[in-house]
Amino acid sequence: MxxxxxxxxxxxxxxxxxxxxxxxxxxxxxxxxxxxEWGLYATPGMPPFIFSSxxxxxxxxxxxxxxxVQGYKIRVKKDYLLRLYHSVAVRRFTIALSLxxxxxxxxGKIHFVIISATYIFVxxxxxxxxxxxxxxxxxxxxxxxxWLLFKVIFLVPLP
Amino acid sequence: MGIINLFTEIVRLFNPLNLITVLLAVQLGIIFGxxxxxxxTMGIALLTSLTFRWATGNAIIVLIAIYVGAIxxxxxxxxxxxxxxxxxxxxxxxxxxxxxxxxxGAQAIGLATMSSFLGSFIGLLALVLxxxxxxxxxxxxxxxxxxxxxxxxxxxxxxxTAPTDPIKxxxxxxxxxxxxxxxxxxxxxxxxxxxxxxELNAGFSIIPxxxxxxxxxxxxxxxxxxxxxxxIMNVGRVIPYFKDIIKNGVNIVRSGIIGVxxxxxxxxxxIIASYxxxxxxxxxxxxxxxxxxxxxxxxxxxxxxxxxCVGGALxxxxxxxxxxxxxxxxxxxxxxxxxxxxxxxxxxxxxxYIFEFxxxxxxxxxxxxxxxxxxxxxxxKILLIKNSILMPIIFLLCTIGTFxxxxxxxxxxxxxxxxxxxxxxxxxxxxxxxxxLGLILGPMVDENLRRGLILxxxxxxxxxxxxxxxxxxxxxxLTLFGKTRVVKSAFGLLFQPIRYVAKLIKNV
Numbered sequence: 001m002x003x004x005x006x007x008x009x010x011x012x013x014x015x016x017x018x019x020x021x022x023x024x025x026x027x028x029x030x031x032x033x034x035x036x037e038w039g040l041y042a043t044p045g046m047p048p049f050i051f052s053s054x055x056x057x058x059x060x061x062x063x064x065x066x067x068x069v070q071g072y073k074i075r076v077k078k079d080y081l082l083r084l085y086h087s088v089a090v091r092r093f094t095i096a097l098s099l100x101x102x103x104x105x106x107x108g109k110i111h112f113v114i115i116s117a118t119y120i121f122v123x124x125x126x127x128x129x130x131x132x133x134x135x136x137x138x139x140x141x142x143x144x145x146x147w148l149l150f151k152v153i154f155l156v157p158l159p
Numbered sequence: 160m161g162i163i164n165l166f167t168e169i170v171r172l173f174n175p176l177n178l179i180t181v182l183l184a185v186q187l188g189i190i191f192g193x194x195x196x197x198x199x200t201m202g203i204a205l206l207t208s209l210t211f212r213w214a215t216g217n218a219i220i221v222l223i224a225i226y227v228g229a230i231x232x233x234x235x236x237x238x239x240x241x242x243x244x245x246x247x248x249x250x251x252x253x254x255x256x257x258x259x260x261x262x263x264g265a266q267a268i269g270l271a272t273m274s275s276f277l278g279s280f281i282g283l284l285a286l287v288l289x290x291x292x293x294x295x296x297x298x299x300x301x302x303x304x305x306x307x308x309x310x311x312x313x314x315x316x317x318x319x320t321a322p323t324d325p326i327k328x329x330x331x332x333x334x335x336x337x338x339x340x341x342x343x344x345x346x347x348x349x350x351x352x353x354x355x356x357x358e359l360n361a362g363f364s365i366i367p368x369x370x371x372x373x374x375x376x377x378x379x380x381x382x383x384x385x386x387x388x389x390x391i392m393n394v395g396r397v398i399p400y401f402k403d404i405i406k407n408g409v410n411i412v413r414s415g416i417i418g419v420x421x422x423x424x425x426x427x428x429x430i431i432a433s434y435x436x437x438x439x440x441x442x443x444x445x446x447x448x449x450x451x452x453x454x455x456x457x458x459x460x461x462x463x464x465x466x467x468c469v470g471g472a473l474x475x476x477x478x479x480x481x482x483x484x485x486x487x488x489x490x491x492x493x494x495x496x497x498x499x500x501x502x503x504x505x506x507x508x509x510x511x512y513i514f515e516f517x518x519x520x521x522x523x524x525x526x527x528x529x530x531x532x533x534x535x536x537x538x539x540k541i542l543l544i545k546n547s548i549l550m551p552i553i554f555l556l557c558t559i560g561t562f563x564x565x566x567x568x569x570x571x572x573x574x575x576x577x578x579x580x581x582x583x584x585x586x587x588x589x590x591x592x593x594x595x596l597g598l599i600l601g602p603m604v605d606e607n608l609r610r611g612l613i614l615x616x617x618x619x620x621x622x623x624x625x626x627x628x629x630x631x632x633x634x635x636x637l638t639l640f641g642k643t644r645v646v647k648s649a650f651g652l653l654f655q656p657i658r659y660v661a662k663l664i665k666n667v
Contacts, residue, residue: 129547
């Protein structure tokens with residue numbers, strides 16, 4: 001599958017998402033209150049209604065364009081899913097994002113230095129940045145230095 | 160008059176504290192620019208939080224210095240390891256790295272430094288001359304003109320940042336505008352699209368959005384790609400030969416002017432400026448075949464263009480409160496955070512501020528030249544730090560930077576959500592700049608549209624009445640439909656008589 005075909009399939013999927021999103025916003029705008037004393041043109045739902053309608057039109061244009069180049073021919077095959085699962089890039093991305101989300105969940109619940117040092121250590125360890133003891137030193141030193149610089153010296157609030 | 164005010168401010172700001180501050184900030188900016196994966200936008204966003212409690216003058220001079228340093232700093236990694244430190248230096252790789260490979264790395268760095276300084280200087284002149292003029296013109300803008308201006312900004316940004324598929328740029332821009340409608344609207348105070356979440360009443364704060372869209376996306380991208388082994392070319396004498404600069408005088412001025420004008424266009428930024436300047440240099444060169452193989456002209460053009468764009472991007476920031484580039488958007492947010500009100504009212508409330516700001520820009524450019532030529536080799540070791548070590552540390556700084564502005568964990572989640580949205584956007588060909596610009600300009604679009612209609616009792620005609628409105632409407636129309644066959648044929652027909660007359664005159 002070449003890049004153009006792949007982009008056409010992605011455009012097909014994106015256009016459907018865009019159309020659903022714009023229809024949702026249009027619905028939300030229609031049910032917003034209308035203030036009679038201000039007039040219909042001043043209602044809070046008017047500008048989002050206009051722009052979501054324009055977005056809907058653009059979504060339809062993108063959908064039409066992707067259909068012309070057969071972007072609707074999307075078949076999710078088992079070996080494609082297996083390739084995706086074994087893909088190094090996908091794994092790295094998933095791990096990086098998971099660590100980011102996990103770190104953000106724990107922020108504010110555990111002391112900043114501890115959770116940040118742990119985050120850096122786990123990251124460098126998983127992505128094989130360096131040996132474990134240098135990793136340990138970097139994690140602790142960096143987290144402590146950042147805490148000292150921001151919290152103590154510059155009085156910037158930390159989570 | 161403007162130049163005299165600029166000199167007055169330069170003298171007024173001349174003190175040891177400011178000089179040391181600007182030197183350190185430019186150095187930090189160069190480091191940010193040098194490291195692939197860190198961007199000028201990210202650097203300014205992080206330092207906005209760090210300097211939040213500082214005095215306004217000190218804070219803004221640091222941010223300007225970071226901006227100038229970062230745009231220049233990316234040229235070092237572009238030249239020495241063929242990886243642009245920031246996207247703005249991508250064009251520098253084309254000739255910078257071949258020069259380094261042929262043993263002229265030091266010469267290339269010296270020329271890049273000098274070109275960046277001269278580009279900044281041209282940008283500074285534009286800032287001093289154009290910003291007051293544009294600011295005074297903007298005082299005549301009413302709701303109708305401001306509505307069309309902001310719409311034009313988003314449309315042209317979408318067009319230029321997605322040249323092969325502008326519809327994706329416009330979609331990103333409109334999504335940005337729709338996201339800006341989240342929160343309590345300004346006229347009736349109704350909370351739109353908040354879904355009962357209290358924190359959304361204030362809408363999306365711009366710093367978390369910028370850090371998420373530009374910072375977190377880069378971090379995830381770099382961790383996904385993995386560690387790249389950097390082989391740094393050797394560096395000798397960096398100070399450039401004066402004759403090389405003189406020989407390229409026309410190139411420098413042309414690239415500077417291109418950089419400035421592209422900078423003034425909302426949201427477009429340094430990437431486009433450097434490529435367009437490079438392209439023009441190639442077309443005008445006597446030796447276009449050398450471009451891409453180590454052409455000094457190409458290197459000078461790209462570096463002059465991207466640094467001139469910095470000054471150009473700050474013109475609409477100060478005069479219209481519309482950012483000319485993503486880093487300028489962060490700087491605009493920083494000015495608001497420090498209680499300044501850039502835009503047309505700046506001419507009335509603080510008319511001298513443009514010159515004070517320009518003086519800070521002057522010091523930042525001078526510091527960039529000094530540090531750029533004097534401190535090269537020690538900084539190169541930083542390029543050897545692996546992504547797997549650097550990126551988690553940068554994420555930590557992004558988290559602090561995002562949290563520090565409002566003190567809310569909610570903003571960290573906004574950053575993550577926009578990072579999650581921004582990553583596939585990048586992969587699917589949707590540029591981030593129109594999204595961010597739409598988010599910034601969306602409130603202006605909303606308020607001016609409704610205010611205009613309230614003033615005219617729902618009559619749309621005044622939106623098309625004044626000369627400025629008509630010019631802007633035509634500009635929006637041409638931006639959106641200018642490349643369609645119908646419009647091209649219509650223009651062809653329109654200019655047919657003129658072409659016929661021109662042909663007649665030529666034959667006579």
